Structure formats: structure tokens, C-alpha cells
Amino acid sequence: xxxxxxxxxxxxxxxxxxxxxxSAIETLIxxxxxxxxxxxxxxAAAQSVVMPSRVAxxxxxxxxxx
Numbered sequence: 001x002x003x004x005x006x007x008x009x010x011x012x013x014x015x016x017x018x019x020x021x022x023s024a025i026e027t028l029i030x031x032x033x034x035x036x037x038x039x040x041x042x043x044a045a046a047q048s049v050v051m052p053s054r055v056a057x058x059x060x061x062x063x064x065x066x
Contacts, residue, residue: 006014
């Protein structure tokens with residue numbers, strides 16, 4: 001039979017130890033999300049967009065142009 005009863009202080013200390021470990025992991029995960037978001041924004045901004053010109057559209061044959 002378990003005769004040990006946890007008092008309030010023991011429960012608070014145990015909860016704070018769990019929170020410290022969890023908060024470190026959460027901070028790491030949030031920082032990783034931010035880094036991934038910044039990288040994806042910069043990669044999207046670095047891609048060039050090719051816009052067809054009017055001259056190219058006039059010279060294009062109907063079978064090859066959309």
C-alpha cells in the first residue's frame with residue numbers, strides 16, 4: 001500500500017520541473033518554425049517571374065500559345 005501522500009509543494013515543484021523542460025523544447029520548436037518561415041519567404045522572393053511580352057505574344061503561333 002502506498003502510504004506516501006504528495007503535498008502541494010511537491011506537486012508544484014514537480015510541475016515546474018516539467019514546465020522548464022517543456023518550455024525549452026517549445027522555444028526550440030517555435031524558433032525552428034520562424035526560421036523555416038523566413039527561409040520560405042526569402043526563397044519565394046528570390047524566384048524570378050517570367051512575364052510574356054506583347055511582342056512575343058504577337059510572334060507566337062496559335063498552336064504553341066495558350
